[in-house]
Amino acid sequence: MDITTPITEEQAAALQAGDTVTLSGYILCGRDAVLPKLQKMIDDGTVSSLGIDLAGQVIFHTAVSPAGVGPTSSNKLEIESSMIPLSKAGVKMHLGKGMLKKETIEGLAELNALYAVIPPVTALLGEKTSEIRLLAFPELGMEALHLIRVDRYPAIIGAAHGRSIYE
């Protein structure tokens, strides 16, 4: 299935663990250092200052640097613990790699949010990335919050509706 962001509730509901998808449109990029800060902005009610709507958004767990982009492990503490709070704020897909905890998978299911796995193919992803914009926390360098435009990123739905490809 080809998906273009923002992802609708209906699209999220239709996807199942194991489905192969391509992803296009604008997506957010953030990892260990910035996701807790983004979470705090949501808690503080200041997230609207970023100028983006989190509804239907995708968060790609990656650094953004001259070396390109590629998934880091989504089961790192600060990343996995951000997934449910960010989903409550509207994020529909968390894009990364690695096995998640059962409680994370169940929490995402309650919010009709998805986890997708993307191969760490930086050279290919570079050919499919056309815009890169620094959104916030520039002091974090490659770990700052970025918005990028992507064209048909390959991914597999890793967890949906309480089921996981890692079962």
Added chain:
Amino acid sequence: MRSYEEIVSIVSDTLVRAGSVFSEDKKEAYRRAIDKETNEKTKWVMETILENAEAAEKNRSPLCDDTGIPHVVLDIGDEAVVTGRFLDAVKTGIAEGLKALPGRPMGIMGNDLQRIDQSGGLNPESDGVEPAPFLIRRVTGSGVRIHVLMFGGGPAIRGLTYRVFHKHSVETVVEEIANRAKEGVAQLGCSPCTLAVGIGRSHYEAASLMLEAQVDGRYDVQSELEKEITKRVNEADIGALGLHGDTSVLATFLKVGPQRASGVRIVCIRPACCFEPRKASAVLSDGTEDI
């Protein structure tokens, strides 16, 4: 001996090749694994990894955005003269290579405490990433050969250096390596792996042997012990990216060092990710054809 500038240039090019080019035996190992794989998702991932390798080699761009920490092994021959200035040239070549690749700017600045909690900020330059201490090996021949390896963060998180009580049995050690590897590979997220294993008398020695194993290991030349470890881990049905399948590990590169009279062996296991070992080699001194 080559000039300072020539050494810088060769080392720089070697680092770029390490970060962007799959060796032929690795490409062939992937092709064999794709042909044999029965899980369609793992097959798809491995095909995508090979496609990525072709794109990286064509563009001389990073295979992975975690371009890694440079690790250098120097093979020193009979007639070689290694000076501090020579080592400076190697280090400068590493820095130049990081700029050219480009390496991910991920060096942490600041004092000891700031480097631990990352409060000193990131060095914005690719060459702000320091290489690991060099490993020097004495070899036959007359010259100097360099091997550059780029170590990513994922395998470092999942790697383990720990003792094994061997009970005077190779089987005990092999079983323990396979069990530890299964856990590490399952959690890595970037399989299929190449298992790099060193067995020594101390943590330092075991880790050094693990590094040497990656330098010397070949996918098309596997010992019976290496094949056995690979087979046992592949039976765990982890697959590429943990998506299940027959291919969790492409090969095992194992180096056994000197051992002590003791019931303990120190075993270092690095579940090197789907792109690793990212390595390239070059001759740095004249008259070294026999190395």
